[in-house]
Amino acid sequence: MNSSQFPLARKNGLVIQEVPNEVLVLDLNSNKAHCLNETAALVWKSCDGNNSVSDIANLVKASKGAAVSDDLVWLAIDQLNESNLLEARVQAPFPGTSRREALKKIGLASMIALPIVASLAAPKSAMASTSCFCDTNADCTLQAGCSPVCTGSNGSCVAADPGASSKTSSRS
Amino acid sequence: MTETSRYADWSFDHQITIESFGLAIRLESNEAGLLRSLEELARRVLLGDIKIIENNEPVMSFAIGVDHSHERYILFNDDTYSHDSSSLDIVLELFVRLLRLFVAEFARDRVFVHAGVVEWKGKAIVIPANSGMGKTTLVVEFVKQGAVYFSDEYAIFDESGYVHPFTRDLSVRSPGKVWSEKNGVPVEHFGGTRGVDPIPVGLVVLTEYAESSVWQPELLSYGRGIIEMVQHTISLNAEPEFSLKVLKSALENAIILKCLRGDAREAAKNILSFCDNSLH
Numbered sequence: 001m002n003s004s005q006f007p008l009a010r011k012n013g014l015v016i017q018e019v020p021n022e023v024l025v026l027d028l029n030s031n032k033a034h035c036l037n038e039t040a041a042l043v044w045k046s047c048d049g050n051n052s053v054s055d056i057a058n059l060v061k062a063s064k065g066a067a068v069s070d071d072l073v074w075l076a077i078d079q080l081n082e083s084n085l086l087e088a089r090v091q092a093p094f095p096g097t098s099r100r101e102a103l104k105k106i107g108l109a110s111m112i113a114l115p116i117v118a119s120l121a122a123p124k125s126a127m128a129s130t131s132c133f134c135d136t137n138a139d140c141t142l143q144a145g146c147s148p149v150c151t152g153s154n155g156s157c158v159a160a161d162p163g164a165s166s167k168t169s170s171r172s
Numbered sequence: 173m174t175e176t177s178r179y180a181d182w183s184f185d186h187q188i189t190i191e192s193f194g195l196a197i198r199l200e201s202n203e204a205g206l207l208r209s210l211e212e213l214a215r216r217v218l219l220g221d222i223k224i225i226e227n228n229e230p231v232m233s234f235a236i237g238v239d240h241s242h243e244r245y246i247l248f249n250d251d252t253y254s255h256d257s258s259s260l261d262i263v264l265e266l267f268v269r270l271l272r273l274f275v276a277e278f279a280r281d282r283v284f285v286h287a288g289v290v291e292w293k294g295k296a297i298v299i300p301a302n303s304g305m306g307k308t309t310l311v312v313e314f315v316k317q318g319a320v321y322f323s324d325e326y327a328i329f330d331e332s333g334y335v336h337p338f339t340r341d342l343s344v345r346s347p348g349k350v351w352s353e354k355n356g357v358p359v360e361h362f363g364g365t366r367g368v369d370p371i372p373v374g375l376v377v378l379t380e381y382a383e384s385s386v387w388q389p390e391l392l393s394y395g396r397g398i399i400e401m402v403q404h405t406i407s408l409n410a411e412p413e414f415s416l417k418v419l420k421s422a423l424e425n426a427i428i429l430k431c432l433r434g435d436a437r438e439a440a441k442n443i444l445s446f447c448d449n450s451l452h
C-alpha cells in the first residue's frame with residue numbers, strides 16, 4: 001500500500017455546492033457534473049496535499065465514528081482520480097484486482113457507506129447547437145457544416161449515408 | 173450562402189430593441205413589414221414577456237434581410253450570417269428557435285431547464301428531458317387527467333426555486349410534418365387550463381420511453397437529482413454558480429424519481445397516483 005502519497009483536491013475551474021450528505025461539483029473545464037456521496041466528499045475535503053492516505057482514513061474515522069480502512073480511502077481516491085478532481089493523478093494500489101473486486105472486498109468489511117462519485121455530462125451552449133434547420137435538401141446544402149438530407153419529420157439535416165457523420169438540430 | 177451573406181453589405185433601416193427576461197435584443201430588417209413580423213413572433217415566443225426599449229447596446233441582435241433579386245431571405249444572428257432560404261417560414265422558424273434559446277441561456281435571475289411541467293395540487297411535477305423525448309406527449313396526458321398546464325418546453329426557476337409558467341401552445345407533432353411555432357395546439361383543446369402563479373417543486377421525474385416497460389421508479393438522492401437536472405439546464409454555461417444554487421433551492425423539498433416509462437397515459441396515471449400518496 002502506498003501511503004506515502006499526499007493527494008491534493010483540485011480547486012480551480014470547479015463550482016462546488018454542498019447539500020446535506022453530498023457535495024456537487026461542476027467541472028467547467030470538462031463540462032461534467034459530479035455528485036460525491038458523504039464518504040467520497042469527506043475524503044476529497046481531506047485531500048489537502050499534507051494528509052497521507054492513512055491520515056485521511058483517520059480523519060474520516062473521526063468524523064463518522066467508525067473504523068475506516070486505507071483501502072476505502074484508496075477506493076475514493078481512485079474515483080476522484082478518474083473524475084479529475086485531484087491536482088495530480090495518484091496511483092491507486094489495486095494491483096491485479098479490478099475495482100469491482102476491490103469494492104466487494106472493502107464493502108463487506110466497511111462500517112460506513114462506500115465512496116461513490118457519480119458523474120454526468122453537463123450541456124454545452126444551447127445557442128451553439130442550433131443549426132441545420134431545413135425544409136428542403138437545398139436548405140441543408142446552403143448551410144456550412146450541415147449534412148445534406150432534410151428529413152421532413154423533424155425539419156433537420158441528416159447524413160445521406162447512415163454511416164456518415166451528421167450535424168443535426170434538435171427540435172424543441 | 174450567397175453574395176448577400178455579409179452583414180456589412182446590408183442596410184437594415186428598420187430596427188427596434190426589445191427587452192425580455194432582462195436581456196436587450198435588437199431586431200432588424202430591411203423591410204418594415206418584416207420587422208413587425210419579428211416583433212409579433214418575439215412576443216408570441218416569449219409569451220408577451222417583452223417590452224420595447226431605447227437601448228443602443230443590446231447583448232444580441234437578429235436581422236432578417238429580403239434579397240429580392242435572388243428571392244432569398246437571410247437571417248443574421250449577432251451580425252453574423254446564420255441561415256438563408258427561399259422560404260420565409262423556415263427563416264422565421266429558425267429566428268424563433270435562436271431567440272428562445274438565447275433568452276433561455278442568458279436570462280437574468282432565471283434558470284431555464286428543458287422540461288415539461290404541470291401543477292398537481294399546488295406542487296409542480298417537473299419532467300426534465302431533451303427535445304424529442306416525449307415531454308409534450310406526457311404533458312398532454314397529465315392535462316387530460318386533470319393537471320394544470322405549465323410548460324411543454326421549459327421549467328423556468330426563480331432564485332427561490334419556484335417554477336414559473338411558460339404556457340405556450342403545445343408542440344404536438346404530426347408524423348411527416350415539420351412543427352413550427354405557429355401550429356402549436358392550445359392546452360384548452362385538451363380540456364386543460366394554464367398555470368398563472370409560480371409554485372414549488374413537489375416531484376421530479378427523470379423518465380425515458382421504453383416499450384413494454386413496467387413502472388418501477390428508483391428514488392434518487394437530492395444531489396443525484398440535481399446533477400441529473402444539470403444535464404438539461406440551458407443557463408448552466410452562462411451562469412454555472414447561479415444555476416446550481418437555484419437547482420439546489422428548487423429541489424430542496426422535492427422527491428426525485430428515475431424510471432423507464434411505457435404508454436404516456438399509464439405513466440401519467442402512475443405518477444399522479446404517486447403524488448397523491450407521497451406529496452403533502
